[in-house]
Amino acid sequence: MWRSPAWRLLPGGAEGRRALISVPLTLGLTIGWVAAQPQAQGIPLPPGKDVELVVSRCIICHSLEMVAQQRQDLAGWQAIVDRMIQYGAPISTEERQVILEYLATSLGPQ
Amino acid sequence: MENSRETQQERDGVTRRAFIIQMGTAAAILNASMPVFAQAPAPAPPPTIPGKEKLIVRSPRPINLETPLKDLASEITPNDLFFVRNNYDGPEINPDQYALRIDSEVENPLTLRLDDLKRMDQVTHTITIECAGNGRSFYSPKAPGLQWERGAIGTGVWTGVRLADVIRMAKPRPTAKHVVPNGNDVPPTPQAPDFIRSHPIWKAMDPHTMLALQMNGKPVPHLHGGPVRLVVPGWIGSASIKWLTHITLADKEFDGPFMKRSYRSPRIEDPNDSYSLRSLECKSVIVNPLDGAQLAGGPVTIFGYGWAGEGTVVGVDVSADGGQSWAPAKLTGDEHRYAWRRWEFAWTPKSGQHTIMARASDSLGRVQPASRPRDPQGYRWNVIHAVRVNVA
Numbered sequence: 001m002w003r004s005p006a007w008r009l010l011p012g013g014a015e016g017r018r019a020l021i022s023v024p025l026t027l028g029l030t031i032g033w034v035a036a037q038p039q040a041q042g043i044p045l046p047p048g049k050d051v052e053l054v055v056s057r058c059i060i061c062h063s064l065e066m067v068a069q070q071r072q073d074l075a076g077w078q079a080i081v082d083r084m085i086q087y088g089a090p091i092s093t094e095e096r097q098v099i100l101e102y103l104a105t106s107l108g109p110q
Numbered sequence: 111m112e113n114s115r116e117t118q119q120e121r122d123g124v125t126r127r128a129f130i131i132q133m134g135t136a137a138a139i140l141n142a143s144m145p146v147f148a149q150a151p152a153p154a155p156p157p158t159i160p161g162k163e164k165l166i167v168r169s170p171r172p173i174n175l176e177t178p179l180k181d182l183a184s185e186i187t188p189n190d191l192f193f194v195r196n197n198y199d200g201p202e203i204n205p206d207q208y209a210l211r212i213d214s215e216v217e218n219p220l221t222l223r224l225d226d227l228k229r230m231d232q233v234t235h236t237i238t239i240e241c242a243g244n245g246r247s248f249y250s251p252k253a254p255g256l257q258w259e260r261g262a263i264g265t266g267v268w269t270g271v272r273l274a275d276v277i278r279m280a281k282p283r284p285t286a287k288h289v290v291p292n293g294n295d296v297p298p299t300p301q302a303p304d305f306i307r308s309h310p311i312w313k314a315m316d317p318h319t320m321l322a323l324q325m326n327g328k329p330v331p332h333l334h335g336g337p338v339r340l341v342v343p344g345w346i347g348s349a350s351i352k353w354l355t356h357i358t359l360a361d362k363e364f365d366g367p368f369m370k371r372s373y374r375s376p377r378i379e380d381p382n383d384s385y386s387l388r389s390l391e392c393k394s395v396i397v398n399p400l401d402g403a404q405l406a407g408g409p410v411t412i413f414g415y416g417w418a419g420e421g422t423v424v425g426v427d428v429s430a431d432g433g434q435s436w437a438p439a440k441l442t443g444d445e446h447r448y449a450w451r452r453w454e455f456a457w458t459p460k461s462g463q464h465t466i467m468a469r470a471s472d473s474l475g476r477v478q479p480a481s482r483p484r485d486p487q488g489y490r491w492n493v494i495h496a497v498r499v500n501v502a
Contacts, residue, residue, distance in 0.1 A: 060298070062169065062172060062298065063170045063171040065169045065170065066169045069168065069257040070252070070254055070257075073251075086301065087297070087303070088298075088300060088301030088302055089299075109251050
């Protein structure tokens, strides 16, 4: 079954020969891109000390624009992040807290 | 069994080829959206999607593109200007390997190829498709979801096969009360739910509800759900499933998260309860002049569109004084059962600042409101559109 290329970055997600092509390409693009931005330059997200964790977890499934255009309070972000975890986002309990803190602070209601 | 194995093989064939194309696209999109390998501190230019350069990219993955209001000037929205709303992306389908399965509560389960559909009676309808979340960004506080302004809407001339004809071929049982179309889009993880929504069979049997093979005279482009997409006219866009590959006839409404969690709004009579969205709202938009326009003076043709989903627009009133007085606009556009209706209003302004407003009313007795209560997921935004202009 076809999956969005970055899906194969998920644990256990690699499958068949398609993975052989897609992992290096996607991984290369993603890592190269993240590594090139120590100050989050070019990332469409507000700067913050934990922005790289947010980038690395969210970008597996969707573009960061999806995140950047939201403005939610903590409860709103909790609902979103918990649904993403339910849908397979590889986010540990500790990471969830860090991510929520970043989101509620940097992308809170205006 | 043999049939299903063949289908699986075909799908694999589709998948492999599409994958390679898709990787090219993905790489192109990534390159376009992330030209930031250098240390340049300047923000990256906004990404664009090939073939859709004029559209606003709300998200490059999944691809979600909004039409700027100024590019909705034509009654029929050209393919390169038509908005795109994808919950998930999907692989391109080779038309030669396309197959549509119709099964479950039917006497005659069947598989139709693209050629089979092309040989059936073809119909053409002009139909407006609007995303349920169009206008979400205007809610305050902000509702979660893509922050559409006014351009998650477009009107196409769709050609294809009546869904009713396909359903009749499959001989539905009396127990077939709902139609559950599924498309070939793919969730990014195994845990994410497939994008499936259902609608009652009465809507499926409406002769305007169609499997579209052509959009504005061209094979339906991949971004718009080709080679075959559903068009469920007058209903929120998510009913019009793209990359349609499977239609299940069922005795019950589908109960997945895209029916039970998303695309729902609070009931007026009981805000703690919600209902699954179907018809579009009664709504209008001003396309000319644009908000913030500097006008030279002299006569101006104010124009825009009104639409009403299952209703029909019966009138659009225009105010050029911020809502103090209203006068009817002239409905000038072609009338189609399920398309927006163009209207215009001749106006000779005095110099100074003016606020122009448009307010549609429909055959169901609905009138565009001046405000809208909170909608938790940001649907149903149809507040009267106001534009401010400055006349020299």
